Amino acid sequence: MRFIFKTNYDQDINIVRHNGDRISYGLLVAAMIIIPFFIDDFYLGELSYVFILAIAGIGLMILSGYTGLASLGHAAFLGVGAYTHAFLLTNGIPFYYSIIIAVVVSFFVGAAIGFPILRLTGMYLAIATLAFGFIAEHIFIRWEHFTGGNRGMVVPTPEFGGISFYDSATFYYVCLISLIASMFAAINILRSPTGRAFVAIRDSEIAAQSLGVNIARYKALSFAISAGFTGLAGALLAHYIGYLAPDIFNIFFSLTLLLLIVVGGMGSLHGTIYGAIFVGSLPQMIAIGRDYLPSSIGSQPGLEPLLFGLILVLFILYEPLGIYGRWLKIKLFFEMFPTYKKQTFKKQKTFTKSDRV
């Protein structure tokens, strides 16, 4: 076991807690940088998709995992980001500006939606966001001038110094850099007063309020920040897909994002990566699995949603902390070996909290 001897407040403020972190994350980033030289284009594309999912996951994690607000309509923000980006590119705005504007637009759409919607809580909030998802999908269909409607919209392919975006290695690096930047931004928000206020709202609104946290403002801010990250993911997704159609940003995509954060582990940024890997590879696994199933089951159309739902339920029941929670347990098992006790992670039941004020 590693015991950290703290001699400076900065040790609690800094991102890296000890040199071991520096080495392991450094190695991970190095591996991610050299990987395009070793794997073929298909897997590189899949990996880029995982990164995009992870960015969207970070967005939803800040909202649901850290601020405790459910959203069943987050695919709409992917759509806002994707369409804005594609529209601007079509109109000749350079890639860098376009992607930043897409993020800003998503941010403000999130804020505009957030202010009225966040007066609701719990189930009602989930239903309202669900409705927002449907409305957004319809707007994408109807606003033909902007989105091309059901005919769809071709996403222009920008070039970087003569290298086209179609080159999967270039796209891969853009996604990687975006993910790392998003990760740093999210970590910074969460270790700063803003992030603490989010966590406060999640754990006890009434106490947060009495400590001076403006609940309405911070909820809307969380929604907006979340939408901003998701919008960035949407803009990248537009390039990944290459051709935007409204039905991509449907309820099923929103649920996929929800599955991502639940499976990865609520309330941890590590979880978004694990969840993205899981969700990104699941369709492939299902496709492979279909071959082994009897054709009466394997060729059924609704198999994917069924499995997604099943996995979601099983995780909530048996591993509420997701893959990251499981990883922490495994890590502790080896650190404590052979004295590991199963009860370590059992949350004590307390009955001190009540709904009364």
Added chain:
Amino acid sequence: MGYFDVNNITVAFGGVRALNDVSFSVNQNEIFTIIGPNGAGKSTLFNVISRIYQPNNGNVVFDGKNVLNLKAHQISQVGIARTFQNLELFENATVLQNLLLGRHIYKKSSFLSDMFFLNHVKKSEREQRLKVEEIIDFLDLQHYRDTPIHGLPYGVRKNVELARALSTDPKLLLLDEPSSGLTNEETIDLGFWIKDIKNLLNITVVMIEHDMSFVNKVSDRILALNYGQVLAEGLPEEIQSNAEVKKAYMGE
């Protein structure tokens, strides 16, 4: 006009009058205790002061400011901090994070500078930490800095909530049943701390409490409530010998 005045507060939930024309006045730097049987309206009173309930009538003035004009999240900015009867801690955060949230009102950075964690954010984080460390030393919480709340025993949680209220640097501290659920030794410690809060930190304390021996030891003045009405107000000795109070507690 005292330092903290509650004037003619009436709160009715439908036909039930939880508080009926309650007035009292607290002087600066005193420990003022509110007692009364269950359902007397003590917690309702606190919720009126911290702007969770809107009273039907009356006003609350603190240090010359009309509290009822403020929103719930502005209460701590004028220097009023409170604890809750049924602990309202941030369960999944560590003790340190809970206390740092007490410093939220001193946050000056926007979320954008937070996102890039600019130098002034870091500097402010260090300053807030320094202040929080003073509170940690004051309430002996050094052991628990990095422990999440859900792993703490009840007595320590109570203590953390007090610490969190103190880290807002309040002028007026509202304690809702601070000694409930504590062991004897913890209650004795708490008594010393509350006196220190008054004498060393110069904070005015208004508390709701049931443990009469604790109340008599700590309080400067006592207000007795029953069925939303003021029964009596005065020094501990006066309240102890007051016939009305005896009747409310023990029957006739």
